[in-house]
Amino acid sequence: MERLKGKIAIITGASRGMGSSHARTFISEGAKVVLTDLSEKTGQQLAAELGENALFVKHDVTNALDWANVVEQAEQKFGPVSVLINNAGVLGPIARTAELTEADYLKVCGINQHSVFYGMKTVIPSMLKAGGGSIVNISSIAGIVANYGFPSLAYVASKFAVRGMTKATAVEYGPKGIRVNSVHPGFINTPMMVEATNEEGGDALAQIPLGRLAEPIEVSNLVLFLASDESSYITGTEHIIDAGMTAQ
Numbered sequence: 001m002e003r004l005k006g007k008i009a010i011i012t013g014a015s016r017g018m019g020s021s022h023a024r025t026f027i028s029e030g031a032k033v034v035l036t037d038l039s040e041k042t043g044q045q046l047a048a049e050l051g052e053n054a055l056f057v058k059h060d061v062t063n064a065l066d067w068a069n070v071v072e073q074a075e076q077k078f079g080p081v082s083v084l085i086n087n088a089g090v091l092g093p094i095a096r097t098a099e100l101t102e103a104d105y106l107k108v109c110g111i112n113q114h115s116v117f118y119g120m121k122t123v124i125p126s127m128l129k130a131g132g133g134s135i136v137n138i139s140s141i142a143g144i145v146a147n148y149g150f151p152s153l154a155y156v157a158s159k160f161a162v163r164g165m166t167k168a169t170a171v172e173y174g175p176k177g178i179r180v181n182s183v184h185p186g187f188i189n190t191p192m193m194v195e196a197t198n199e200e201g202g203d204a205l206a207q208i209p210l211g212r213l214a215e216p217i218e219v220s221n222l223v224l225f226l227a228s229d230e231s232s233y234i235t236g237t238e239h240i241i242d243a244g245m246t247a248q
């Protein structure tokens with residue numbers, strides 16, 4: 001059975017890493033998917049590989065006009081949007097608070113946090129036309145605790161904010177049939193993590209109770225569940241997928 005049959009989804013940051021895994025999973029479960037990313041070439045290639053139920057749109061998630069274009073193209077090609085996965089994000093520089101520049105602080109918060117505001121603000125009217133929907137905001141264990149690592153205060157601030165924005169919007173739009181949840185991955189085997197652990201992530205990796213990184217598909221399985229009607233009574237909550245890191 002196709003678990004996302006009839007769903008029209010937007011996935012940001014879908015050219016690589018977890019976003020590309022979510023896109024593959026959603027297509028295989030029957031969704032029509034708009035993949036968005038700054039990286040146009042790889043995004044176009046992936047959408048072509050995924051076939052007629054996939055559309056790539058170049059998109060900077062910090063740009064409100066780009067968001068309007070993404071939703072317009074989604075509606076034109078497939079119809080009103082029923083699923084939004086706010087996945088695009090950056091780790092930013094690995095710097096302690098006194099060394100973090102204002103420009104880097106604002107950049108990380110723009111991409112990880114403000115994008116989630118633009119995304120929900122722009123997609124919700126389309127979801128209301130669809131009669132409801134599911135929004136999944138990708139936060140991090142850095143949105144649960146601050147002490148597992150190396151991310152800067154900007155990353156932690158943005159990921160805590162996403163958790164709170166998720167709850168606020170879930171409460172507001174529950175009566176309209178829109179569910180909003182956050183996902184908090186631990187250490188996932190993606191280009192972002194590989195780049196980070198080449199720098200200062202080694203010590204944190206040694207603390208993973210299950211003793212390994214996750215593969216992106218392990219997160220996609222959780223995102224799939226939250227996007228699907230199988231999670232119909234779940235909203236406003238955080239879903240940690242971290243091999244026990246934050247249990248310590």
Ligand code: NAP
Pocket residue numbers: 012013014015016017018019036037038039059060061062087088089090091111138139140141184185186187188189190191192193
């Ligand atoms: P990734 O491999 O770096 O992929 C992120 C994607 O987002 C890239 O394709 C990137 O495009 C895109 N992106 C960056 N800035 C953008 C912008 N302004 N507009 C549109 N797209 C943009 O990262 P990932 O590891 O899959 O992470 C996905 C999400 O999970 C992020 O929100 C991250 O914070 C979160 N997360 C990751 C981990 C982990 O262990 N990997 C753990 C916890 C949470 P470019 O390549 O062109 O920059």
